[in-house]
Amino acid sequence: MDTVFTPWQSLAGGALIGLASTLLMLMLGRIMGATGILAGLLSTSSFQDSGWRLALLLGMISGPLAVLAISGQMPLIQVPVSTPMLVVGGFIVGIGVTYASGCTSGHGVCGIARLSRRSIVATAVFMIATGLTVYAVRHLWGA
């Protein structure tokens, strides 16, 4: 499935992600990581922190609706993946991010911005693994 190259839109979106990460550190002193926020909400031991995490998650979910309100269009979501593969992929992502203590947002953006050695290694590893997986699925397996 072809997609349109959107350098300016992607750069603007990225800048907003960086801005949100900066603001969360400034206001609450926390890393803006989707894994940490979701995992924290699914944990009973961090109950006193569930308020801000839930508010943040609700804000995130409002994002596409705000885009709809401003531009008149929902953000484009094209899923060239079968339902079984979504389930398998999602389950594997859940295992991986739990062991790695982070994903694209926590390690890939916040961690690299802090020059964390762990995050730089984690990001390099998952980018390579994702690239190899996509190559295997699309060009070896032929999906």
Add this chain to the structure above:
Amino acid sequence: MRLITSYFIGLIFGIGISISGMANPAKVLNFFDIAGTWDPSLIFVMGGAVVVAFIGYRIVFLRKAPVFDAGFQLPTNTRLDVRLIAGSAVFGIGWGISGFCPGGALPALGTGRIEVLIFVVALIAGIFAARGLIALGAARVLSGKT
């Protein structure tokens, strides 16, 4: 105030994810498909986010503490261990299969698309499965010591 602030920070993140293309699996998978239908857009997402956060953090860390807390809560672990590396590799495999990562999928729930919900439910199941595995491992280590 803390909750309202968190909501608006989440909203900025969600808008950023939505317009960047990170919530669109077709775009994510094409970014990695250099040998096929390559779409380099996502390098601009990562680049924009890292540059802004890098500069932003430098300014924020001039303060002794955040606005709503007594101190910054930063990860203290600096070890490059097997869990980090194997976990990241496993995450990459799942990301390559599904095209969704947690940061892209959580805001995308707002679109109401069933595919996003399916991914997020599977993601949560995976998180609990990993916790079970980690607890099992810890129990084994503890029983080995006694």
